[in-house]
Amino acid sequence: MDIKQYYLNANALLEGHFLLSSGNHSNYYLQSAKVLENPQVAEMLATELARKIKEYGIVVDCVCSPALGGILAGYELARSLGVRFIFTERVNGLMNLRRGFSVRNGDRIVVCEDIITTGGSALEAADCIEAIGGKVVAFAALANRGFCKRVDSDLERKIECKLPFDVPLFALDDFIFDMYDEKSCPMCASGSIAVKPGSRGN
Numbered sequence: 001m002d003i004k005q006y007y008l009n010a011n012a013l014l015e016g017h018f019l020l021s022s023g024n025h026s027n028y029y030l031q032s033a034k035v036l037e038n039p040q041v042a043e044m045l046a047t048e049l050a051r052k053i054k055e056y057g058i059v060v061d062c063v064c065s066p067a068l069g070g071i072l073a074g075y076e077l078a079r080s081l082g083v084r085f086i087f088t089e090r091v092n093g094l095m096n097l098r099r100g101f102s103v104r105n106g107d108r109i110v111v112c113e114d115i116i117t118t119g120g121s122a123l124e125a126a127d128c129i130e131a132i133g134g135k136v137v138a139f140a141a142l143a144n145r146g147f148c149k150r151v152d153s154d155l156e157r158k159i160e161c162k163l164p165f166d167v168p169l170f171a172l173d174d175f176i177f178d179m180y181d182e183k184s185c186p187m188c189a190s191g192s193i194a195v196k197p198g199s200r201g202n
């Protein structure tokens, strides 16, 4: 499956000068919501992700996503796996399970994002549900930005990856872009100003 082509077809692989949530600058941005606005595409991608997880022999009771970015991908993944779906959300900066969602003791949970960069939000969601008795059996994302090591990829794990070493990460592909801190960003050096994705209609 050529996941990159789905992003290109949906105009979801944006080129420009972007300020990422990590504070780094990049000349590309993945706008997963544009890919997932088509429910048939969302279902197809999630089905493929579910197939990989099942192939690996992982048994799942529930999918959990960190709001907001992971919700659509996680919901479709849960549907494909035939399990329930919950999400965590930040309240005053801290990840929480709200809205009456609960985790049963020993529930085997896949934490699903749209894109895994360093895995910071996914790890916060994992910590949140493990603190109340859940067991995170895998991480999943439509695409991996190349910092973390996904199952079936030759890419090595980078120092920036925050996910635990002993839990597998499943993603449909690796999307690797250059990232820069502000001081070494060549686009900044040429006088351009980084924009936060979403702030100018993207």
Ligand code: ZN
Pocket: 017, 025, 026, 182, 185, 186, 187, 188, 189, 193, 194
């Ligand atoms: Zn820059």
